[in-house]
Amino acid sequence: MVARFLTLKLTLMGNTFRRSVWQTIGMIVAVLYALGTVGMLVAAMVFVGVAGDPAWAAVAITLGGVLTVVGWWLIPIFAFGVDATLDPHRFSTFAIPRRTLLAGLAVAGLVSVPGIATVLLALGVSFAWVLEPGVLLVSLAGAVLGIATCVLGSRALTTLLAPVLESRRYREVVTIVALVLVVMIGPFVGWLANGVQISVGPEATDGGGAASTGTQLLPLFEQVASVAGWTPFGAAWSLGGAAHAGDWAGLAGRLAVALATIGLAWLVWDRALARSLERPPVGDGSGGKAKGLGPFGRVPFSPTWAVAARTATYWLRDPRYSGSIAIIPLLPVIMYFAGQSTGSFFMLLATGPFVGWILGFSISNDIGYDNTAFALHVSSGVDGRADRWGRAIPMLAMGPLVSAATVVASVWVADSWHLTMPLLGLAIGALLVSTGVSCAVSARLVYPVAKPGESPLKSPQGAAMATFVSQGIGFAITLGLSLPVFAVGITAIALGSVLWGALTVVVGALYGGLILVLAVRFGARVYDKRLPELLQQVQSFP
Incomplete structure (x- = not known):
């Protein structure tokens, strides 16, 4: 049954190439852009892990994984309606066990340009530990757990919040909030970069500026990554770094956090989906009370x-x-x-x-x-x-x-x-x-x-x-x-x-x-x- 869901999603994805020329061009551009970005990031991480400082690789993988999970969890809440091709309510009339339905929807959720890019990126950056086979295996296992955290957490949140997401008032408010956040990303990054430059000091502009900057920033990012590695967002991604450092107790603890996060996300999704299938969300039908004709009552008749x-x-x-x-x-x-x-x-x-x-x-x-x-x-x-x-x-x-x-x-x-x-x-x-x-x-x-x-x-x-x-x-x-x-x-x-x-x-x-x-x-x-x-x-x- 899981294979059937996967085949259905692949068929729907393939049909987008037949709708119009613009959709075909847009899909091709999106795929090429995603592959190019993934290729550059993977190459950079492998270079850092092999020829650079492995500590930087551990920090980058952990923090990058945190951002990936946050994106998977939050973007569907703000960009509602992004992907409803396999809406579970469409299968409510079929006698499909709920656990089978969950597994099929979870696997099919990866069949998209962002999903495929996430899988390739998560598995690819693990090869930063290619010189350490044992650490590489641990990192690959962490990548699989990280991908599961992304998909299951995203589905659990959107299904749990479905009654709210269907509200028109919510959509209006969250749209404004999302646009404000997106617009403010640039100024925030610029302010952060300016602050980092000031904190590093003028010695970073000397001949050894790059090395000096990296040396001074590494402890700061290591502290952030160390804390993030114990959270549900970064636990799975920090397994490779813990194995590289020989922190076996930390590895076991982080593994427990990652597995608990996945189990909790699955449980929440299962309960929320059961409730949603029994009582489907119907949106906010209350609406607003009309008061006159609005702008139509204030303009000439023409x-x-x-x-x-x-x-x-x-x-x-x-x-x-x-x-x-x-x-x-x-x-x-x-x-x-x-x-x-x-x-x-x-x-x-x-x-x-x-x-x-x-x-x-x-x-x-x-x-x-x-x-x-x-x-x-x-x-x-x-x-x-x-x-x-x-x-x-x-x-x-x-x-x-x-x-x-x-x-x-x-x-x-x-x-x-x-x-x-x-x-x-x-x-x-x-x-x-x-x-x-x-x-x-x-x-x-x-x-x-x-x-x-x-x-x-x-x-x-x-x-x-x-x-x-x-x-x-x-x-x-x-x-x-x-x-x-x-x-x-x-x-x-x-x-x-x-x-x-x-x-x-x-x-x-x-x-x-x-x-x-x-x-x-x-x-x-x-x-x-x-x-x-x-x-x-x-x-x-x-």
Whole structure:
């Protein structure tokens, strides 16, 4: 029966190559990227274990294993709906013993690009002990236990939290939290690296800098790895290091922790699955109580304003849109930390124009986000002009305010008030130009995105390459059309002239407005010509 589950998952995985060209290309790119990453990491670990310091290999394997387990356990909670191809509820009508079902789902859970990459990486890095056959065998056994910890712990958590995961309110809140965490990873890593550089001191920049740095950091990481090796996240991965050090009592203790973690995860998954099959989660049906028509009751009665009201509702209620708004206040923080390494406020001052550009470009695939709701535009006869302007109006209402607030905050922190007008002109110009380009591009280039109700972190299979091409083209067009505004703005910043600063605001508003009007007209004509093709594209998305 386990082999049957494995065959079924392989068949489903193979069928993804038949759905569309984009899915095939995306899968191939993902596989090549995963294999390349795994190959480099394995080669690096084997080199460290054979030609370098084995102590570093033990530390790296343990800490890397901890991050792997944490990723397996937490990512499905934030990126809900990532992989439901073998939903256990689909087998509820079959007389399959629960233990057999658990074993089959656990093995099938590894049949994916992340699963296969995890297996190859876990087994590959164990060969850092290739010169010590006994330690190598222990490390391989630890890798197998570590893989089991990843899969069983992930399944146990998602099944146990299934009633909560099905709640719409949970999805909205966790989406915002996940996006904030993802965005803050970069600043945190930069801050940590900067702190390490300071703690190491100037002697690390001498001729023996690399050796000096490694010598001083090794005790710190060894202490962290020693503690992590006794936790459920790192016990299995630390077995090889304990065997290499001859710590047999520690090896036995860590083995006990790893086996207990796997046994507890299996027990929790078994009980949670039994409860789930008997009382399937049905989501949060309570919903919210409607109070009036919302934005629809505050706009004039016309097709353009109806589209604008629906788009405004997206920004207020759809996590795929509201998550983008939640990131905006974090951008100045990111830029501030990014500029700390150079001691310059340039990155921080560039935040305002960057926010204007990213806000305008955020509607570059609105039709894709509509999903099946786009059929309403076709059946009701909404023309291109009404659709394009309707999607642009909410952005034009909130975008200037957000961009201006970001500019004021950045010049206040940098104490560069003399740059307020040039930066404001750049931000307004970037917002208007990018909004216009989005209205034009989105009528021609549509690519798959997460469906309504799904996590914004979920990327449909085959969407990576289409997204890269579409956004690359849109970015290039936006950059080219923004050059006049950039030229005036950079001149104003260089000269420090109030007159040039005011000219930047005027040019940004007038030139950006002209590009917006022309782009919307172009997008409306393309929309009217390609309406059937657009509907067919959207309905074909997986």
